[in-house]
Amino acid sequence: MHINGNTVFIPGASSGIGLALALRLQAKGNTVIIGGRREELLDRIVAEHPGLDAVRIDTLDPASIRDAAAEVLARYPELNVLVPMAGIMRVEDWRKPAGFLESAEDVIATNVLGPIRLIAEFVEHLQTRPDATILTVSSGLAFSPLRATPSYNASKAAIHMLTESLRLQLAGTSVRLQELAPPAVRTELLPGHQESAHAMPLDEFADEVVSLLESEPEAREVLVERVKFLRYGEARGDYDQVVAALNAADPHGD
Template sequence: MQPTGNTILITGGGSGIGAALAHAFHEAGNQVIIAGRRQAALDAVVADHPGMAAVTLDVEDAATIPTFAQKLIADFPGLNAVVLNAGIMVVEERIDLKIAEATIATNLLGPIRLAHALLPHLQAQPASAILTVSSGLAFVPLAATPTYSATKAAIHSWSLSLRAQLHDSNVEVIEIVPPAVQTDLMPGHAENPNALPLADYIAETMALLRQQPTPPEIHVERVKYLSEAAQRGEFESVFRTLNPH
């Protein structure tokens, strides 16, 4: 992925990792469009970054995505990158169908639907990129958030397949794999001393994204405890540590 001169859509750009990536990409000389459900949160981010744009989008609402994509392309014909970052994470003490279905719709179906809507346009650009956002929990699940972990494992698998399908095209597929980061994704995360500070996470992630060629998967050092557990032959011990009985 070229480090500057892109026109990038970032979903879930009103807070957390999405907002921080928007700031970093904007500072690097890219045109950034942030999307999310909460207009006030989007407006607050844009206010600090002259030239950044904001559009509302609920990725859980399948019916609105084709129209959203058409208007986005009309307004930003140079669009050549999308960061599929929007997501929710909710504790499920037992099977909760309402939470599970909302999580799947937002974290998995949303990215797939939006990528499908934008892919023809991205394929027509000289160079473009689809950046998915999975999680260290794609590799070792957290039992307290089973559907979140499952959707992130699915995003990892989908990214591998999409990359293979597009290997001979001009569309790069890059998977960003965050560890626990100090954001408001869940209550208490922003104050969790065991989570990676957001600024540190973004700095390390952007440094990896600037590498040429860009790695197909962006694993900061902190996430490798989870993402490389199976490779080290330590999956069971890491799973038990993450999910003590």
């Protein structure tokens, strides 16, 4: 995506990576609409950041997605960038069947069905825009698994392959598919992540992402330097060592 002059919708941007990117994209000269479930939080963010707009959306609810999409497109018919950001991460122990199934279903519904439903609502419109982008959000864990979060790893691997596949289907249209694959970042995605020495500071991550988008607007994957250890382990031939190192550093391991 080009770094300015866009109208961008970022569902799941009321905190963390989504909000950090929304504010930076706004500062670069884009019109940015964020989405989230908590109206009072959205109202506060909009009040604190003039020019930012917000729409309530629950990405677990297909009707809410349809309603939010209709509202965004009615208010912003020039919308040309979709960033389906909403996601959850859960620690699961699959050795205890009663303890993981509900969590796994929530993760897949949020992280896989949510982006699929969002893209389904916007893809026809985006093809009418002369320069459009769908920026998906996977993870370094799509390529190297963390033992404690099997459903999250699988959900992000699904987003990676969904992006690869849609890029093939939308070739020849005006819609560009790009994939942002973060490393561990200091957010509230998991308990303890905000203070983790193994996680990248949020501002540092967001600044590097925007710099990459600015310098490489056509990049298929947006990869900060820190995530390349996870992303390219198999290509380098040291995948087993990468997985071992990742899980040795995992505070949620046993």
